[in-house]
Amino acid sequence: SDDKDDDASSNPGGGNKPTYTIGFQGGLTGKNAQLGINEANGVKLAIEQANAKGDLPFKLEVKTSDDEASPDKSQSAAQKLIDDGNVVAVVGPAFSGPTKAASPNYAAAKLATLTPSATNPSLTAPANKFTALLRGTPNDNMQGSGMATYYAKKLKLKTVLLIDDKSEYGIGLAAVAKADLEKAGITVKTESIPQGTPDYTAAATTVKNSGADGMIYAGYYQDGAPFAKKLKEAGVSIPMISGDGTNDPEFIKLAGAAADNWYLTCPCADANVEEATKKFAADYKAKFNEPAGTYSAESFDLANMIIEQMKTFGAEKITREALLNKLKAAEYKGLTKSFKFDQNGEYVGGAIFLYQVKAGKIEYLGDIDKLSAA
Amino acid sequence: MSKAPAANGDASTAKPLLELRDLQVFYGAIQALKGIDVTVREGEIVTLLGANGAGKTTTLRTISGLLTPRAGEIRYGGERIDGVPAHHVVSLGIGQSPEGRRVFPMMTVTDNLLMGAYRFKKVPQSDLDRVFELFPRLKERRSQLAGTLSGGEQQMLAIGRAMMGRPRLLLLDEPSMGLAPLIVAQIFSIIKEINAGGTTVLLVEQNAAQALKLSDRAYVLETGSVLVSGTGEQLLADPRVREAYLGEGAGG
Amino acid sequence: MSSVTTKTREPEASFSATSLAKLRHKPWYKSDAFRRLVMCVLLGVLFTIMTGEQAGDDVFYSLNDSLTNWPWLGTWVAVAVGIWALITFHSYLLGNPALSPVHKVIKDATAEVKKVTPVLGRREVKWPLIIALVVVLALLPTWVSGFWNQVMVNEIAVYVLLAIGLNVVVGWAGLLDLGFIAFFAIGAYSAAYWTGKLPVSPPVELTPFLVIPVAVLTCLVAGVLLGAPTLRLRGDYLAIVTLGFHEIIYLLATNADEFTNGPAGVQGVPHPTLDLGFWSYEWTTTDLEQYWWMIMVIAGILIFLFLRLEHSKVGRAWTAIREDEVAAAANGVNTVKYKLMAFAIGASTSGIAGVVMASKVQFVSPASFELMFSVLVLAYVIFGGMGSIWGVMLGTAFLAWLPQILKDYVDEQDRHMYLGAILVIMMIFRPQGLIPSRRRKRELNLAKEGLGDADAMTEPVGGRVS
Amino acid sequence: MNLNEFWDYLIPGISLGALYAVIAIGYTLVYGVLQLINFAHSEVFMVGAFAALLVFTKIEPSNPSGLMSVGLVALGFAVSGLAGAGTAFALEKVAYKPLRVRNAPRLAFLISAIGASFFLTHIAGKLFGRDPKPIPDLFVNKKVFEIFGARVSVLQLIMVGAAIVMMIGLDLLVNRTKMGMGIRAVAQDAETAGLMGVDINKVISRTFVIGGLLGGCAGFLFGLNSQVTYTMGFFPGITAFAAAVLGGIGNIRGAMIGGMVLGIVESFSAWQFGDEWRYVSAFAVLILVLMFRPTGILGERLGRTA
């Protein structure tokens, strides 16, 4: 549903400006609801701030649509946005599965969807004809290979244990990492430790007994944190690396000291270094009384990217198709990274950055390729 | 079987222990009792007779608080007790052996008996002994699960269990149902014995001939109303009763 | 308490007129009116929390916020007390609830309905009505927005199909099935397999319509495979086994990546096509009504077939098994056969729904088959009124529609909270469901009188035998 | 299969099994008395965990050890147990009693239970946030013991110890006290129990309270072992219910055995086949056992039989 606070932030300029809506589709209930909520909030914040600035030639609203992270609920969630003639572009869908289910509908409606987090590589395959989908994030291939590179080149490990969480995200990431690790001549052992495992003690024992000298965890922080705790208890001290699903302050909050020394990758630049991101974090916390979470900032960026393109229309009426075409060609420098798409809607560029948890803080180490080359 | 001294003479003058006045009970829209009056005096054995569905069980269940009458009253020792919930009625000294025995199948015989004394904080061994004395069969089987007892044994247990609550008034619902002839005879003599020990008994029976022989007075119910009432002998002699409830050629 | 003391027994429980009076009349704090008041106030507080702020990082935030938000809290509590007062004074003032105008309105209304029902049952009224209903339903998608079109197909119609199937298992045969969505999954994966979209390729590729019979067959077999070893189980034992079966199927879909592509799912299941030689038709992503009509036809056929079953030898045998399995067997009913039949029919219906879903969404992944959905379909069926096809259809439509319409009124994240509350309230006030079947209603009435169980699912394990 | 690993996996299996057992008892007790799957029991468990979370978030213990830790853990049990008991009590009054009074069909109870479960889950999500939250450390000393070369953490000892104490206590309560006898009697024949002077409503309430108490404590332990979320009840709930059935639903000792078996099976299957096959193995074992023993390992006990 629409956010109640929207009216509060309505422009002072008055009545005759047109109103446009930016949609958001993601899982607000169901499994991993928190991720969807993080993203929705990012979008809401962007729109509130844009309206508040008062320099827009139009008024903006936001419309969220919950797909419960389920593919079969995705089409109707998408349709809700498609039906609303005011919706000119959509941030989302958040998850790859729902993205696959709904993209044909968006394509037919020529409604731009900029996903901040659907990372499954196959989404941008031209054969899909997902012509309205623009991926605002490097896909799993890039992160997975980043991890592999670091282990192979920098740490020079022999055997790596690769663990996925049986989520779509986790297995995607793991598959790529596996291929790249093997390419680098590293022996790979794989395990799956699904989300919501009731007790990670057995899993930690498995890691301990595996004989690997490095571990990759492809999953989210909700599961990574208790796992990290048990790993620490088990006395596992090999290098551990995880992706953007874990790269979140919550990880440290949940795992406590057990998070120390974990490497975390992310296609996103350090969210804490720059002034702008600090302001974002503060504003977010102020509005939603919780710190910005995974993908909040990316969603914020994508919403702003849309708004920026909308501004280029000036007084002209904004149509979906026109906006879609502009977005396809656009380039935008956000808080987290620069956004640009190739002809398939795939994210272009995308360095992967490495972080490490040290004494309860996520510290920025640098561009993973550069680090590995060094 | 010792002939217990007939209490007829003084019972008729004893003060009433239980009085039902114009009792009306409904199951939803169905009226099961259409205003019955029954009196049980201290020390008596009173029998309720009647065909299936006449309302005998309903009467007992209303007395013990499982059903609430829509009209009329129940007086016990002179005080109204209708509307008192079942688990409090027991503590007034009204014990019941329900239709179909209803022993707790997964409890031992002893535990079943102790359940009968649930209202007491402590149960004296003598109470158990008294029941075991009445029913030696139960003593043999005291640690057997009640569900595995035979029908007759279960019936004994149900009566024994009711006795454990030291009732002043004992309600027995068809204690002879489904029992072998030998056991039926036993049960009746035990009822007599219990009564001789000072417990007033309200008995519901299909087995009219035997019940009437044993009781001081009796009521015949028919579709929720009292049809005839009188002393045991009177009813045994009543042609209507003889025809409907004793069948032809019933021994007397 | 299996120990026994030898001390003298308690003094005989004594009772006096006053103590008895106390027992006969509840003290004020136990009175219905007072309890209702407490309940209303608590509900007021609860409602304040329900409509309060979403907590985030700080676990106390929402609690502090709603319980110190006096105007808001006060309003809700006042409303609650107001409602209480209305109810209480209403019945006090009138003394006799029968005098209440509300009561009268309800009574009149039911009387009217009772007058109308037999008329509705008459042939010359019934058929025109049914035809009118079908026409309205068929035209429905052309009147509503694309969103509701999607909802009608993906969320409502597919689940209505499922509910029709589950009704056979639970409503008619009385087998408590908590894993029904497993067959839905099998249907959907069959569609993906036979259209060549799974990592493993099929011997021949089929179009979705041709997959339907194959999926029906597959589910039939799966239903029998599940049914056969579990037939000795009753009630809740069966429930947990079916639930386990669901989990196993779900986890196989998730874990057996080589066959199912795991959690990533498979994409591109084609839309159905119809080729009659002289005329061919292809369903598309954008023609939403077409799917609605297709499901209407499928549901129509199923209803046509199943309605016959209910009042036939088969339906009666199911009822017999449901009520008393030993007695049924003793009268020659082959309980195994009929139970398997129910499982198989239910499973195949579910399979059809799976194929439809797969080709509509064109994407199949385990996420559509979570345990929660099994629980939900069961809730739909019971909510609608087990055993009555019309009831379960209505119940499903309502409960599947509800979360969608709630989107416009409450925080999307909170929808399940309201759904849960509605389920509880509904079961309190209408435990038999929206439109219970006649037989089920009778069973319920019998249960109310203490003669047997309303759903005939409490037969002691192993059965009564005498 | 080397023997060291065997112990390595057995021990977490036992501690997890102990938790399942404690939750399973809640199901079994309620089932025994009301013949009802208390689907919302998993939310009682969740509420217990949140209660502990709230208290410890307020207290913010810093580096507790020694007696302090003991006190905190005891506090955790008290708070979570009370919260669980309270929730279960309210649940019975709101979601079940009205149906009981109306003599509703049993499946209506199931749906009411499911509704209550949804409601509690999501109101907790709203009230406490939807992100997982950690219970602060209650003992810095995570000293690990070794048994047969396998590690045993303090928390595991607490889990198993608490479970054993609760199980023994409950077993005594049900089999040795007057209240327990009342519970058993109501389970077997409620109406007749009433005729014996048992207040049926009170017994039912108490049963819920006891089950809730155990469930709440289990929630606390579970939260301590990992973290607290509004959806945390669902899977442990399902597994514990399976455990109750596996042992013979209605049978308290059966619930204990069932819980243990499932905990160990899960752990061993994590070892042998991988963590993703945990539940598959657990349910496969459940189905197999029920095929050969349709009334569970120990059969029904509290409940009625023919």
Add this chain to the structure above:
Amino acid sequence: MSNNTVIKQRSAESDTATPVIAVRGVTLRFGGLVCLSDVELTLNRGEILAVIGPNGAGKTSLFNSLTGVYVPQEGSITLNSANGSTHALLGQKTHVVNKLGLARTFQNIRLFGALTALENVKIAAETRQRTGPVSIMLGLPNARRAERASDRRAHNLMEFVGLGDKINELASSLSYGDQRRLEIARALATDPQVLLLDEPAAGTNPTEKLELAELIRHINAELGISVLLIEHDMRLVMSVAHRVTVLNFGKVIASGTTAEVQRDPAVVEAYLGAEMAAEMLDAQAQEEE
């Protein structure tokens, strides 16, 4: 439409030579408890055999063993059909036993309460029909024909047991005595050779008992069905049974004609009691006069 068209009639003459059911050396145990021990029993074609004995003697368990509800550990149970074939019943499924020709009633009435009286009977009658779910779903003519046939048969049977006017009442709303009759009608609908009645008179009053005795004789004489009867009411037993077998603690302690059995001291001691025995002898003497 007369009964004969639907209810098959068998030759009513009591052919005492051929046993319909032969129970040989049957032993049934529950754990340590021996419920039936080496039981021998023969039911001859056309006969009414009463099985009596104290509570818990194993009478109902014997019925359960005959009908496949229980599977005795030892012994054999054979059914000799009217058409000359013989079947081993031990270990057969309940519904198979029923198909072979054994129908029963239950000690505690077990009707399908939410169905009408007629439907109760139809269910049983339909187990003899071959129509499958597919033809029913499609409404094929054979399914309709079958439906009509079972309807007719059920009507006739209801008429036969004297419930012709209660066809559309709910089974649960019938009076106790009528429910007993309905159970019998339902059992008859499966067209049995042998009818097993478990305490059909329990909880009925003397008048109803007389009517019941009449019905049992009717079933035996008119339909030619052999009857195995468990009953505690000695008057009923004596008035209908041709022979009596007495069980005690799972063993057969006596077997013979009614007169023989009531004089048997073991039976008197274990079951009848001296008083009852004397009473019965009296009654019999009166009747003979």
